[in-house]
Amino acid sequence: AQTVTQSQPEMSVQEAETVTLSCTYDTSESDYYLFWYKQPPSRQMILVIRQEAYKQQNATENRFSVNFQKAAKSFSLKISDSQLGDAAMYFCAYRSAGGNNAGNMLTFGGGTRLMVKP
Amino acid sequence: GAGVSQTPSNKVTEKGKYVELRCDPISGHTALYWYRQSLGQGPEFLIYFQGTGAADDSGLPNDRFFAVRPEGSVSTLKIQRTERGDSAVYLCASSLGPDRVHEQFFGPGTRLTVL
Numbered sequence: 279a280q281t282v283t284q285s286q287p288e289m290s291v292q293e294a295e296t297v298t299l300s301c302t303y304d305t306s307e308s309d310y311y312l313f314w315y316k317q318p319p320s321r322q323m324i325l326v327i328r329q330e331a332y333k334q335q336n337a338t339e340n341r342f343s344v345n346f347q348k349a350a351k352s353f354s355l356k357i358s359d360s361q362l363g364d365a366a367m368y369f370c371a372y373r374s375a376g377g378n379n380a381g382n383m384l385t386f387g388g389g390t391r392l393m394v395k396p
Numbered sequence: 397g398a399g400v401s402q403t404p405s406n407k408v409t410e411k412g413k414y415v416e417l418r419c420d421p422i423s424g425h426t427a428l429y430w431y432r433q434s435l436g437q438g439p440e441f442l443i444y445f446q447g448t449g450a451a452d453d454s455g456l457p458n459d460r461f462f463a464v465r466p467e468g469s470v471s472t473l474k475i476q477r478t479e480r481g482d483s484a485v486y487l488c489a490s491s492l493g494p495d496r497v498h499e500q501f502f503g504p505g506t507r508l509t510v511l
Contacts, residue, residue, distance in 0.1 A: 282438075311496060321485060323439070323502035369438050375496050382452060382496060383429060386438030 280305045280372050284387035291360045292395050298345075299355045299390050301370030309375040312346065313384065314355045317367040326368070329353065331375065357392075365394045400503035402488050408509045409478055417473040417506045421490030428471050429500060430463060431487040439487055445471060446494050478510045 281304045291297035303312070314326040329337045329346050336344050341358045357364055370387040401420040409415050421428050427446055431439035441455040445465045453463075460478075465471040475482055485507050489500040 284438075321487075321505045321507075323487065323489070325499055328499075371438075373496055382427075382444055382494060383441035383455070384431075384439070384500060385441070388436075388438050 280385050282370050282372050282385055282387035284370055284390050286390045288391045288393065290393045290395060293360055293362060295360055296356060296358045297360055297392065299368055299392065301353045301387055303351050303353065303372050305351070305372065307374055311373040311375055312353045313371040313373070314344070315369045315371060317369060327355065360394050362394050362396060365392055367391050400488055400490050400501055402503040402506050404506060405504065406507045408511065410511050411478060411480060413478050415475050415478055415508065417486050417508070419471045419488030419503060421469065422501055425490035426468065426493050427491040427498070428465060429489040430473050431489065433485040433487055433505070480510045483508055483510045
């Protein structure tokens, strides 16, 4: 079974600064997807960024980028030019890329609460 | 609708009661997922539907939990003889199809409190 670990329960960043959230995972599979989701107080999970394991290039979405280290099974999220609206819970998630219907779900880490100071 | 909707938003019940939680997926999405998020934790998978059938129910914690999706659209999660440990936010997600490249879109969840 796959596991996802987020070792930082809370992080704080000054507005306009850069912050990096850590995520490690454990899997025996070679092909999979990794995600970062944002969950504001409204509870609705919002996809921030996605990475396919077979792609060596790190994904980037505007101010959000990842550092994907497949051999180390590490998948960190960097938020540049942090804004007050970035304050939320952030969850790292894993999804198997192949196989039958079983394993189609997302496996989440425990989350990191990001606070943004004005 | 524009997104995944879930009703009710909040549900308070007493230990031992039966509850139903409803999920309306995005129109045209054939895949539907239920997750449970306990306080301070990440969501945990419960069950996955492809169309009307439960393709994977390996996450259901015990036989008090049951889910249906009779017409391949709306889904209902049913919990019998609720226990205080069932208190959590229940999240529903839908995606266009079973292909794992398809993004899962989440609803706002139902917060269940068992007194």
